[in-house]
Amino acid sequence: MARKSKQAVQNQVKKVIRREVRRRGGYGVIVLIAALFIIGLFNPELRDRIAAKVEDSLSAMTFSLRDDQPLPSKTQSPLREGTWQVVHVADGDTLDVVDQQGVKHRVRLIGADTPETVKPDTPIQPFGQEASDFTKRIIAEAGYRVRVAFDGDQVDRYGRNLAMIYIQTPQGEIWLNELLIRKGLAKAQLQYRFSKGAKKRLQVAENEAKIARRNIWSL
Numbered sequence: 001m002a003r004k005s006k007q008a009v010q011n012q013v014k015k016v017i018r019r020e021v022r023r024r025g026g027y028g029v030i031v032l033i034a035a036l037f038i039i040g041l042f043n044p045e046l047r048d049r050i051a052a053k054v055e056d057s058l059s060a061m062t063f064s065l066r067d068d069q070p071l072p073s074k075t076q077s078p079l080r081e082g083t084w085q086v087v088h089v090a091d092g093d094t095l096d097v098v099d100q101q102g103v104k105h106r107v108r109l110i111g112a113d114t115p116e117t118v119k120p121d122t123p124i125q126p127f128g129q130e131a132s133d134f135t136k137r138i139i140a141e142a143g144y145r146v147r148v149a150f151d152g153d154q155v156d157r158y159g160r161n162l163a164m165i166y167i168q169t170p171q172g173e174i175w176l177n178e179l180l181i182r183k184g185l186a187k188a189q190l191q192y193r194f195s196k197g198a199k200k201r202l203q204v205a206e207n208e209a210k211i212a213r214r215n216i217w218s219l
Contacts, residue, residue, distance in 0.1 A: 070151035071195050077154035077161045079105040086144040091117045092131030092185060107148060110162040110194055111202050112177040112186040127216045131185035142167045152194035181205040184214025
């Protein structure tokens with residue numbers, strides 16, 4: 001194998017890093033390649049082989065998704081990620097948005113379950129109205145604009161979009177799913193398929209609400 005210049009090795013390793021980060025999204029990949037590259041700089045013979053070896057090493061290894069990286073979807077939604085206009089808030093965890101074509105989509109907050117207020121043949125549950133009023137108020141304050149993002153499966157068995165809802169406030173963007181749980185106006189619903197990092201945040205928020213005995217946890 002012909003000896004490669006240091007610059008050629010660096011360029012090839014950088015190319016591999018960029019591709020693997022896009023594909024795998026793990027910091028572990030960067031650490032692995034950086035460690036091999038540094039070793040190669042101090043050992044000329046390893047330096048010549050590193051570019052050829054690194055790709056073989058990567059392809060032979062299995063990398064798990066980062067905890068906070070959104071999972072790919074098994075069920076795709078016709079609604080695209082983006083900021084959309086809210087036209088109706090059904091209850092604390094369900095709302096309707098319209099896309100740029102004016103098509104209405106029902107969105108269910110993934111991972112957060114507020115008490116029922118509009119379910120047929122079901123009485124309004126304790127703190128259901130408070131949760132509904134809170135969601136309506138915070139969305140109204142944001143000018144009825146929300147950012148929809150997907151993580152895991154995008155559609156539930158009822159055809160509703162399962163999404164993360166983010167709202168812009170003067171203090172910055174807030175994650176509505178998490179906020180409802182932290183305020184004790186929703187329970188963490190972790191049986192859905194979404195990223196471990198998001199589930200951990202929702203579980204932490206629920207534990208905090210339980211300890212503080214907020215709203216539904218005060219009963």
